[in-house]
Amino acid sequence: AQTVTQSQPEMSVQEAETVTLSCTYDTSESDYYLFWYKQPPSRQMILVIRQEAYKQQNATENRFSVNFQKAAKSFSLKISDSQLGDAAMYFCAFTEYGNKLVFGAGTILRVKS
Amino acid sequence: DTGVSQNPRHKITKRGQNVTFRCDPISEHNRLYWYRQTLGQGPEFLTYFQNEAQLEKSRLLSDRFSAERPKGSFSTLEIQRTEQGDSAMYLCASSLQKQRVYEQYFGPGTRLTVT
Numbered sequence: 437a438q439t440v441t442q443s444q445p446e447m448s449v450q451e452a453e454t455v456t457l458s459c460t461y462d463t464s465e466s467d468y469y470l471f472w473y474k475q476p477p478s479r480q481m482i483l484v485i486r487q488e489a490y491k492q493q494n495a496t497e498n499r500f501s502v503n504f505q506k507a508a509k510s511f512s513l514k515i516s517d518s519q520l521g522d523a524a525m526y527f528c529a530f531t532e533y534g535n536k537l538v539f540g541a542g543t544i545l546r547v548k549s
Numbered sequence: 550d551t552g553v554s555q556n557p558r559h560k561i562t563k564r565g566q567n568v569t570f571r572c573d574p575i576s577e578h579n580r581l582y583w584y585r586q587t588l589g590q591g592p593e594f595l596t597y598f599q600n601e602a603q604l605e606k607s608r609l610l611s612d613r614f615s616a617e618r619p620k621g622s623f624s625t626l627e628i629q630r631t632e633q634g635d636s637a638m639y640l641c642a643s644s645l646q647k648q649r650v651y652e653q654y655f656g657p658g659t660r661l662t663v664t
Contacts, residue, residue, distance in 0.1 A: 479657075
């Protein structure tokens with residue numbers, strides 16, 4: 437069974453600094469997709485970034501980038517120049533071929549001004 | 550391009566009552582998913598549709614739960630004889646399956662409270 441583990445229940449970062457959120461996953465498949473979703477308090481889930489397992493290059497979206505280590509089954513999210521609006525719950529998620537998403541338990545990110 | 554919408558946004562019901570939630574996906578999205586999220590946890594998969602066909606159901610989906618997607622457009626999730634353990638946020642998501650594009654877009658959710 438696929439599992440996703442986020443070992444950091446909560447993280448804090450100073451505004452304008454960089455923070456990295458960790459995620460590991462377990463699968464026997466070689467072709468799959470990984471995502472980071474952001475869920476602000478009382479607001480809906482927003483896709484932050486995606487990574488295809490067959491691509492070696494790490495995905496980037498503006499201030500967000502990932503470090504994808506396929507052999508280690510690790511998929512961390514780096515947020516640069518953190519902003520107050522980045523404060524949210526962040527979920528790592530996994531899917532094979534667009535079927536169900538399997539989510540981690542989430543990491544609460546707090547941004548200090 | 551409107552996003553995924555869900556109604557109602559909040560539902561309070563007494564134990565033993567039936568409730569029904571509705572999800573309207575992004576137009577032309579052929580896949581629709583239901584998830585359940587309890588406080589402080591990640592969403593858990595319940596079921597999904599491709600067009601009108603229900604392709605997978607989680608073991609979490611007991612006999613009291615039923616989902617439909619008539620005509621492959623909106624979907625409904627019904628919970629019969631609600632229990633306090635059914636209290637959660639019910640999330641709907643949709644996606645367009647084409648050429649290895651698998652992002653799911655989520656609605657705002659329906660928060661169910663069973664008293």
